[in-house]
Amino acid sequence: MEGQETPARTDPQHSHSHDVLTPPIFFDLHNSLFPSDVGLSSLNDDEDYMIIKNKRNIGKPCRFAFQTRSEEDILDDGYRWRKYGQKAVKNSNFPRSYYRCTHHTCNVKKQIQRLSKSKENGVVVTTYEGIHNHPCEKLMETLTPLLKQIQFLTTSTHTLF
């Protein structure tokens, strides 16, 4: 077929690229924000982010989360992760997976949750917890497109720190 004008596939450069949809939302110890609830709440009432407060997270390291759109669940952030759990969550068709950084002495964790409710099909919520105490393995060039998207979104919209 040489007249392929509208193949059903999405856009080029895509299959394992992630388009960043939201700026990273930071969660610190003081205002007790839960990024995983961001994904859940946008699942529940299909609305904007609903901030869930007054849960105890004393001693929890800081977290941040953002959404991307991709066919793949895992976005390559340059670190190596080992999966240590997967759970079905309420009001979601897709399970949530739990990853830990493979470096010993580094206990950074992340959650990956795909949301399928509402029209937001193919949106993945990635939540990071903690700060790496070792350098990234991959070259920075491979991460630059992703970082540029995040930086753009951070500066062009108002975020809460």
Next chain:
DNA sequence: CGCGTTTGACCGGCGC
């Protein structure tokens, strides 16, 4: 054989 995933058990917090 080393390393990562899978998967059910387990556990602790929270609400009723």
Next chain:
DNA sequence: GCGCCGGTCAAACGCG
């Protein structure tokens, strides 16, 4: 106190 729900453990398994 009990049951639901989310997070973690760990043994078995898979794969290079």
